[in-house]
Amino acid sequence: MQDTYQFIGEDAIFNLKNAENYSYLYFPVAGEAGIKSAVTPNLSGDCKIDQNTFILEPVSAENLHNNRSSRNFWCHVANAGNWSATGISAEEESKKFTGLSDKNEVTAGLMWHTVTRTSDKYQLSAEITSFVPVDENAEIMYVEITNIGKMQVRFTPTAAIPLYGRSADNIRDHRHVTSLLHRIKTVENGVLVTPTLSFDERGHRKNDVTYFVCGFDGNGEPPKDFYPVVEDYIGEGGNFERPEAVVKNLEGVKAGCSFAGCEAVGGLHFKEVVLEAGETVSYTVLIGALKQQEAAEEKTDYENTGSDTVTDWKNADVEHGIAELTAKYKTADKVKNEFARVKAYWEEKVNVSYHTGDLVFDKYIHWVSFQPILRRIYGCSFLPHHDYGKGGRGWRDLWQDCLALLIMNPDGVREMLLSNFAGVRMDGTNATIIGERQGEFIADRNNITRVWMDHGVWPFFTTKLYIDETGDIEILDEQAAYFKDRQVVRGTKKDDAWDEAYGCWQKTETQEIYKGSVLEHLLLQNLTAFYEVGEHGHILLRGADWNDALDMAPERGESVAFTNAYAGNLKDIAELLKTYQEKTGKSTVFLAKEISVLLGGDGKLYDSVEKKKELLLSYAESCVHNVSGEKTEVPVKELIESLSDKAEWMMDHIRSTEWVTDSEGNGWFNGYYDNHGRRVEGEFEQGIRMMLTSQVFAVMAGTAKEEQVKEIIKSADRYLYKEEVGGYRLNTDFDEVKMDLGRMFGFAYGEKENGAVFSHMAVMYANALYRRGFAAEGYKALSALYRQSVNFPVSRIYPGIPEYFNGRGRGMYHYLTGAASWYMLTVITEMFGVKGKCGDLLLMPKLMPEQFDKNGLAKLSLFFAGVNCQVIYENKEKKAFDRYQIEEVRFDGRKLEQEEWKADEAEKSAIIPRTKLEEAGKMLHEVYVVLK
Numbered sequence: 001m002q003d004t005y006q007f008i009g010e011d012a013i014f015n016l017k018n019a020e021n022y023s024y025l026y027f028p029v030a031g032e033a034g035i036k037s038a039v040t041p042n043l044s045g046d047c048k049i050d051q052n053t054f055i056l057e058p059v060s061a062e063n064l065h066n067n068r069s070s071r072n073f074w075c076h077v078a079n080a081g082n083w084s085a086t087g088i089s090a091e092e093e094s095k096k097f098t099g100l101s102d103k104n105e106v107t108a109g110l111m112w113h114t115v116t117r118t119s120d121k122y123q124l125s126a127e128i129t130s131f132v133p134v135d136e137n138a139e140i141m142y143v144e145i146t147n148i149g150k151m152q153v154r155f156t157p158t159a160a161i162p163l164y165g166r167s168a169d170n171i172r173d174h175r176h177v178t179s180l181l182h183r184i185k186t187v188e189n190g191v192l193v194t195p196t197l198s199f200d201e202r203g204h205r206k207n208d209v210t211y212f213v214c215g216f217d218g219n220g221e222p223p224k225d226f227y228p229v230v231e232d233y234i235g236e237g238g239n240f241e242r243p244e245a246v247v248k249n250l251e252g253v254k255a256g257c258s259f260a261g262c263e264a265v266g267g268l269h270f271k272e273v274v275l276e277a278g279e280t281v282s283y284t285v286l287i288g289a290l291k292q293q294e295a296a297e298e299k300t301d302y303e304n305t306g307s308d309t310v311t312d313w314k315n316a317d318v319e320h321g322i323a324e325l326t327a328k329y330k331t332a333d334k335v336k337n338e339f340a341r342v343k344a345y346w347e348e349k350v351n352v353s354y355h356t357g358d359l360v361f362d363k364y365i366h367w368v369s370f371q372p373i374l375r376r377i378y379g380c381s382f383l384p385h386h387d388y389g390k391g392g393r394g395w396r397d398l399w400q401d402c403l404a405l406l407i408m409n410p411d412g413v414r415e416m417l418l419s420n421f422a423g424v425r426m427d428g429t430n431a432t433i434i435g436e437r438q439g440e441f442i443a444d445r446n447n448i449t450r451v452w453m454d455h456g457v458w459p460f461f462t463t464k465l466y467i468d469e470t471g472d473i474e475i476l477d478e479q480a481a482y483f484k485d486r487q488v489v490r491g492t493k494k495d496d497a498w499d500e501a502y503g504c505w506q507k508t509e510t511q512e513i514y515k516g517s518v519l520e521h522l523l524l525q526n527l528t529a530f531y532e533v534g535e536h537g538h539i540l541l542r543g544a545d546w547n548d549a550l551d552m553a554p555e556r557g558e559s560v561a562f563t564n565a566y567a568g569n570l571k572d573i574a575e576l577l578k579t580y581q582e583k584t585g586k587s588t589v590f591l592a593k594e595i596s597v598l599l600g601g602d603g604k605l606y607d608s609v610e611k612k613k614e615l616l617l618s619y620a621e622s623c624v625h626n627v628s629g630e631k632t633e634v635p636v637k638e639l640i641e642s643l644s645d646k647a648e649w650m651m652d653h654i655r656s657t658e659w660v661t662d663s664e665g666n667g668w669f670n671g672y673y674d675n676h677g678r679r680v681e682g683e684f685e686q687g688i689r690m691m692l693t694s695q696v697f698a699v700m701a702g703t704a705k706e707e708q709v710k711e712i713i714k715s716a717d718r719y720l721y722k723e724e725v726g727g728y729r730l731n732t733d734f735d736e737v738k739m740d741l742g743r744m745f746g747f748a749y750g751e752k753e754n755g756a757v758f759s760h761m762a763v764m765y766a767n768a769l770y771r772r773g774f775a776a777e778g779y780k781a782l783s784a785l786y787r788q789s790v791n792f793p794v795s796r797i798y799p800g801i802p803e804y805f806n807g808r809g810r811g812m813y814h815y816l817t818g819a820a821s822w823y824m825l826t827v828i829t830e831m832f833g834v835k836g837k838c839g840d841l842l843l844m845p846k847l848m849p850e851q852f853d854k855n856g857l858a859k860l861s862l863f864f865a866g867v868n869c870q871v872i873y874e875n876k877e878k879k880a881f882d883r884y885q886i887e888e889v890r891f892d893g894r895k896l897e898q899e900e901w902k903a904d905e906a907e908k909s910a911i912i913p914r915t916k917l918e919e920a921g922k923m924l925h926e927v928y929v930v931l932k
Contacts, residue, residue, distance in 0.1 A: 190214025213266020227267025471839015568701025750807025
């Protein structure tokens with residue numbers, strides 16, 4: 001068994017031998033049109049468009065062992081047996097663990113997956129490549145079968161793809177009943193399934209989707225006949241690992257046959273092939289779904305089909321659309337051309353490249369950089385481990401995925417941010433049901449009111465990065481609507497005057513849609529949180545914070561951790577307003593009249609929990625249904641003072657009340673209070689209780705003084721760090737099912753939110769340390785995650801960063817994690833130190849000596865200010881971070897004078913004005929930085 005995968009080539013392509021011998025491996029294959037697939041080394045996994053349109057049977061991680069849903073390609077070899085080119089056969093299963101199995105390996109790149117299998121018995125090899133055309137709703141299986149022996153081989157090929165064709169909700173609920181809705185038809189090149197209804201007991205709907213499996217041989221010839229019905233294909237007493245139709249090489253049905261009320265399979269039975277030694281034959285199998293309106297867009301002239309009914313006309317239209325779609329990939333040459341286009345398309349999307357002294361890291365971070373793109377496509381639900389929710393993204397996802405997009409594809413981010421701000425309510429909370437279209441937010445019709453107290457934190461993080469990267473400070477003045485539904489007063493009351501006819505946008509008393517500036521939205525989110533405090537003066541935990549599993553302390557729970565984050569936001573908004581005043585020349589801003597009450601206050605108010613609650617209630621009740629629509633002019637100077645005072649009070653309060661120590665003198669910050677109002681962290685009879693999140697935001701916001709940061713590092717290394725499972729755990733073992741704090745404590749320790757190495761927070765810990773100048777310590781946290789990820793014998797995942805590593809060190813919930821955006825961002829902006837500063841290019845590297853190659857160079861290529869820049873750092877002596885500084889900067893080979901790059905020796909940084917980059921044009925430019 002090969003110990004690990006190997007990177008091959010220049011584009012981070014990897015290869016893993018005997019891949020099927022490892023459990024839970026799956027790979028994402030998708031396009032931009034909607035198809036989202038998961039593919040295992042045996043071609044198990046599923047294929048879907050959305051929650052209600054699963055083409056193949058939905059799978060969770062534990063269903064990956066179930067071969068029923070596997071894509072398969074059989075070769076019936078006369079007088080020898082039946083060989084599965086995917087390894088899903090009774091014969092091959094019987095060889096498992098004996099060492100006699102077929103040789104197999106996986107080779108994969110961005111959005112494509114190739115399985116190679118070799119059979120000594122049948123003297124055949126198969127190479128099956130799976131990919132999705134960029135703009136088509138079809139997954140392609142391109143199969144090549146080669147005679148690797150010295151004798152002629154005669155065989156009959158059959159592709160067999162079980163067609164599920166319905167909602168994921170029906171995997172158990174009415175599974176058989178929904179099969180009765182199936183209308184199956186064979187056409188010239190495949191099998192089509194069009195259910196009559198979309199089954200839902202709350203209200204059945206007429207179905208408009210046709211599911212299909214179609215195919216051709218390499219010359220464009222269709223199958224000779226078909227096996228469209230599962231019952232007939234597997235035979236009485238048979239199964240998908242030994243189907244009777246394949247074993248006996250039965251004649252199938254011809255094109256034009258129809259069946260109703262059956263489970264379907266796309267069984268494509270091709271004509272017999274005779275392969276001489278060394279010869280290869282190819283087949284293309286297309287798996288997909290088409291809606292009637294999509295088919296109508298592609299139809300030519302079907303008005304004169306002679307159909308008597310609208311339904312018949314539409315069915316003919318869909319069949320024609322599928323025929324046109326599949327014809328695009330009718331021959332091997334057409335498939336290969338599309339495959340080349342797909343590979344180029346996705347490689348172009350990851351337009352950041354890295355070069356350090358570790359080639360494996362450079363390839364690894366390429367995959368991490370691809371993960372935010374995967375989450376944009378798959379949401380948070382559509383891969384086997386992500387078996388929760390129904391495919392949508394959450395509020396945090398909207399903002400955190402933008403972090404990576406700002407680096408790789410900044411075009412359109414401005415509009416995306418403005419659309420996202422429209423999800424904020426006037427009470428400072430936000431919509432939690434997010435539609436498929438950008439800027440679409442949906443009212444909660446299930447009356448499930450939940451407020452995540454951290455939601456107001458993330459929009460400013462992203463907006464600040466956007467302004468730094470682009471210099472677009474004017475975005476603060478842009479106007480955006482506010483979301484409106486029945487939930488008001490921060491989720492504690494209902495607006496009985498609201499109904500769906502009102503719509504989802506906040507209105508004024510004159511029934512106009514109210515809009516406020518981006519700055520107003522940011523202030524509302526952060527100021528309302530400032531006043532929503534518990535008995536200890538910290539912000540109420542409510543439904544949960546970033547850790548969704550802290551969900552059982554809604555009354556008295558407090559999140560000190562995210563009180564730090566809000567304090568950091570208020571401080572940074574104040575600093576941003578200074579820049580706003582300087583850049584725009586404006587000394588006042590216009591805000592909703594109702595907000596004025598949130599801007600005042602002093603220490604006496606801040607110290608009183610009751611007065612803060614009363615003030616927040618008075619504000620929230622002023623905008624329960626409509627708002628006045630009136631604006632008030634606020635001096636920027638007064639706004640800066642108000643925000644700064646609030647931030648300083650919060651930080652001082654935390655410093656004076658929440659620093660805890662153990663009996664040995666180790667110190668850290670308490671981050672939570674439970675639903676009994678008790679402090680969560682510190683030294684207790686049950687042992688040490690420490691949570692990583694509590695430290696991250698204290699460090700990142702600046703609440704922790706420098707000496708406290710050093711103490712936190714020492715304590716985290718002592719109580720949370722575990723090298724063999726990926727580094728910093730999320731918490732120590734509380735050894736208690738804490739029903740007064742959250743469900744996480746019911747999980748086994750070392751799993752998911754309860755003590756696993758949770759990549760997202762571990763990366764944010766690294767980011768916080770880098771920001772505060774503790775580069776070596778930040779590198780330790782990032783490096784631990786990287787080493788664990790690529791330690792395949794333990795992590796058992798393909799390249800990339802998972803959501804977490806479990807107690808055994810295995811990577812879990814791969815691909816769809818916000819950790820990828822934060823990892824990428826931290827590597828670029830902190831490790832390489834390439835970032836924006838109000839639109840200018842700031843260079844402040846924090847690379848370790850071992851990160852430079854043998855020539856003392858480290859390189860980063862990315863787009864900034866519309867210019868493709870390659871930043872090269874030269875550290876010939878491989879000095880440590882705290883011993884080097886920038887001595888020289890060259891731009892396209894020309895040495896810049898110091899006044900051209902604004903040297904800052906205190907921060908060991910250089911700033912290159914944006915204008916210099918913009919004037920240079922859009923071709924590749926080199927920024928060469930000499931470190932001494």
